[in-house]
Each structure stands twice: as structure tokens, then as C-alpha cells.
Amino acid sequence: MQNAEIQRWLAARREQGLYRQEQQVQTLPGGLLNSNGALFVNFSGNDYLGLGEAPLLRQAMADAALADGVASTGSPLITGYQPAHAELIATLRDWLGVEDVLLFSSGFAANQAMLSALVGPDDLLLLDRYCHASMQDLLTSGQRSFKRYPHQDLTALAAMLQQSGIKNQDVVVATEGVFSMDGDVTDCAAILHLLTAKQPLLLDDAHGIGVLGSEGRGSWAAHGVQVSALQCLMANFGKALAGQGGFLAGSRDVIDFIRQQSRHYIYSTALSPALCRAMQSSVLLCRAEQWRREKLADNIALFRQLARQAGLGIADSMTAIQPVLCADNTSAMRWSNALKERGIWLHAIRPPTVPQARLRISLSASHSELQIRQLVQVLVQTQPVTAQNHTTTIPES
Structure with a gap:
């Protein structure tokens, strides 16, 4: 492939809202991460039991x-x-x-x-x-x-x-x-x-x-x-x-x-x-350490209860992975960026990784009740008007 073709492909990727790049972060105890000197509550990691900080x-x-x-x-x-x-x-x-x-x-x-x-x-x-x-x-x-x-x-x-x-x-x-x-x-x-x-x-x-x-x-x-x-x-x-x-x-x-x-x-x-x-x-x-699984289960139940009470559309998932579908790639990126402005690190997942763009909330035993309440509150406050309010059924590509 010629360099000109590569450049056109990259430009199209950006226009489609599908461009990806690394973001340097440092994960910290207590469900936090540091990015460029700023602290965020991390809801994008896969350390479900909090063992990473043990x-x-x-x-x-x-x-x-x-x-x-x-x-x-x-x-x-x-x-x-x-x-x-x-x-x-x-x-x-x-x-x-x-x-x-x-x-x-x-x-x-x-x-x-x-x-x-x-x-x-x-x-x-x-x-x-x-x-x-x-x-x-x-x-x-x-x-x-x-x-x-x-x-x-x-x-x-x-x-x-x-x-x-x-x-x-x-x-x-x-x-x-x-x-x-x-x-x-x-x-x-x-x-x-x-x-x-x-x-x-x-x-x-x-x-x-x-x-x-x-x-x-x-x-x-x-x-x-x-x-x-x-x-x-x-x-x-x-x-x-x-x-x-x-x-x-x-x-x-x-x-x-x-x-x-x-x-x-x-x-x-x-x-x-x-x-x-x-x-x-x-x-x-x-x-x-069974308590780690018990704490994670409590955090999942708390998030789902608060999300339902707040009218957030959440998927039918009883695991640490709680996706919220978005109308399109642009909506997902805007929502993710708005969350970061409020101290919540929640990455937007877009095609071709998934058939439909979403925020993939990842809960951990490291998260506190206060952090989960903060997550739901900020999700509601920053929710784009185009965000979907139901995520039970995910259309196939």
C-alpha cells in the first residue's frame, strides 16, 4: 500500500469517528487512575476483583x-x-x-x-x-x-x-x-x-x-x-x-x-x-478471598439499582460489565469526553469492536459506594439527547 493510500485511509478513519490512539495512564489503588496529572475514577479497567492493588x-x-x-x-x-x-x-x-x-x-x-x-x-x-x-x-x-x-x-x-x-x-x-x-x-x-x-x-x-x-x-x-x-x-x-x-x-x-x-x-x-x-x-x-466476589456483587447490584432509579438505559447484565448503548460513534465519544471532564474515566467502544457504539462500564471490587453513586449522577448529567434509553436488545451487524 502506498503512503498516499495510507494517509487517505487514516483521514477517513478520523472522519468516521473510528480513529484510535493510546492514552498514557497510571492505574492507582482505590479504583483511580492518573492521566497527565489529573485523577479520575476508573470505570474502564478489567481488574474486577481489585487484585491489581493487593x-x-x-x-x-x-x-x-x-x-x-x-x-x-x-x-x-x-x-x-x-x-x-x-x-x-x-x-x-x-x-x-x-x-x-x-x-x-x-x-x-x-x-x-x-x-x-x-x-x-x-x-x-x-x-x-x-x-x-x-x-x-x-x-x-x-x-x-x-x-x-x-x-x-x-x-x-x-x-x-x-x-x-x-x-x-x-x-x-x-x-x-x-x-x-x-x-x-x-x-x-x-x-x-x-x-x-x-x-x-x-x-x-x-x-x-x-x-x-x-x-x-x-x-x-x-x-x-x-x-x-x-x-x-x-x-x-x-x-x-x-x-x-x-x-x-x-x-x-x-x-x-x-x-x-x-x-x-x-x-x-x-x-x-x-x-x-x-x-x-x-x-x-x-x-x-471470597469477600472480593461479594464486594463486586454488591457494587453491581448498587449500580443497577441506581441506574434504574435514574432512568438510565442499561443492558440485561448481572456481571461487572455494564454496557450503555449510544446512538452513534459521535454520541459515544462526546459522552465519554464529557464524563472525563467530570472526573470519570469511561471509554467509548466503537465498531468494528462492537456492532453498535457504547460506553462499557467495568465495575470492580475496588470501587466504593460513593464512586458508584458519582458515576450514575454524572452519567445522567452528561447524557447526550441522542443517547438511547434502552439497551436490552443489541442489533446484529
Whole structure:
């Protein structure tokens, strides 16, 4: 592509209200962040349990950097697999009740590895239309047969399964446990009820891990599903566990199958051993400190109560993710900027990330009651006249 074409593309991006750029910030304890010397209440982070500010976790990272070093020095199959990695994997196995785990540099890489390995060239992949880009991107390669069923529409999924049975096609189903932009929770038990023993379910639980289920095991556990009913579980450390990286969990054979062929695993430098030690501490804190999930649940309930009382249109989400739809990109950006002028950091999310622009409110156990009341008050005071007052149904693109 020529430079002139690049310049025209960037100009069009700005005109469409879709231009993106980094904003340098420093996250602080108590649900705050600093940007250019100004303090904001942060409602755009994914630190759902507030573990990012836990002194024990920070100390674990610092101690591990001194004891284990910050560099793994290679890929996991060469020199990158160290005691810190093995012990983190053992902790994850015990927590989730799985036979084996693979660690990845990101949840994006883990999702790509999961689908590329477990969806065979002759399989039909059935994927929820709103699944994350890391799952959708695999479809653009043209190497796999796929269909996307309407978001959370299990009747449509059942019809697709029936049609595949008539055609004698092997099927793999993939979905998210908690959808990252809508906050709704998938009923894994209901999906599994539609599937036969030969139709595997792959689950991305990046936003459910740590938050839902007994000891924060995830959305599948919250629905009473045994982890063995999933062929493979993807989750990450970058949300409720307050770290970085991702992992795949499942049976010994499934994980070894991925290990043997995943380019994302074989050709990437392994996670820092210091980070692995910190994430081991994070999992232990997550399991033990139930009060964090209880505080988050209280904050979610308070926000939803205040928002309804104030007449704000909110989505039907009972998770930390509370989207408010906007009429268009311009409305979303204006609302976000007006909120920042009042000390609220709440980012506008726009297409193509989502089919319709929105403010994605992200609640945390770190937030105080006063901060949540402030959020609702300022949302009402700055709401554009073009903002939609209902968000229950999100149109598909």
C-alpha cells in the first residue's frame, strides 16, 4: 500500500469517528487512575476483583523477579519451561480440576491455538456471532467451514446442529462464558444439553474466571457444569487475576495434542517466571478471598439499582460489565469526553469492536459506594439527547 493510500485511509478513519490512539495512564489503588496529572475514577479497567492493588500480589512479583528472574530465555519447549511455570500449572490444575494446562503469552494467542488445533479441516465450527476477535479471526483464513449463530440464540444453534446431523457433518461449538462487550453469561449447561458426546464445546472464559462460580472457577462452574464436559477451556490472567498471559485447560490428551502442533506455543517465548509466581499468588488469593466476589456483587447490584432509579438505559447484565448503548460513534465519544471532564474515566467502544457504539462500564471490587453513586449522577448529567434509553436488545451487524 502506498503512503498516499495510507494517509487517505487514516483521514477517513478520523472522519468516521473510528480513529484510535493510546492514552498514557497510571492505574492507582482505590479504583483511580492518573492521566497527565489529573485523577479520575476508573470505570474502564478489567481488574474486577481489585487484585491489581493487593500488596501481597505486588510483593510476590517483586520477590519472584529477584529469585527467579524476569526472563524465561526461550520457548517452553527449549529453555522457557522453568519451576515457576510448572508450579503455576499445578496450582491451576488443582483450582480448576483439570488434568493439564498450557500457558500462553496472551489470551488472544491461547484462543487461536485452541481453535486452530481442535477444529479440524473437515469440521463445521458453530460460533456465537459476538465471540471475541481472537476467535473470529481464525475464520478469515478460509481453511475451515463455519457458521455463526445469532448471539445467545440456542434455538438457532439447535437448528444448525440438526441440519449438520442431516448432512453427517462433524461439529465443534465455541462460545464465550461472559461476553466481553455485553456482559451476558452463557448457559453452558443448556448448550451441552444440545450436544452429543461427539460434538465438543470450546469455551473462552476470560471474563468469567475469578469472578463466577465456587472459588471463582468460572461461568461453567456457576452453571453446575463439570469441567470435563468441556473439551477445552481458555482463560487468561489479564482480567480478574490482575496479570498478563493466557492458558488452555483440559484433559491430558487434548492439551498434549495442542502442545504438539500449536505454533503460538512452540514459537513464542514463554511467560516471565516472575509473572508466573505472581499469577500463582493471584490464584491463591482469588480462591481464598471470597469477600472480593461479594464486594463486586454488591457494587453491581448498587449500580443497577441506581441506574434504574435514574432512568438510565442499561443492558440485561448481572456481571461487572455494564454496557450503555449510544446512538452513534459521535454520541459515544462526546459522552465519554464529557464524563472525563467530570472526573470519570469511561471509554467509548466503537465498531468494528462492537456492532453498535457504547460506553462499557467495568465495575470492580475496588470501587466504593460513593464512586458508584458519582458515576450514575454524572452519567445522567452528561447524557447526550441522542443517547438511547434502552439497551436490552443489541442489533446484529
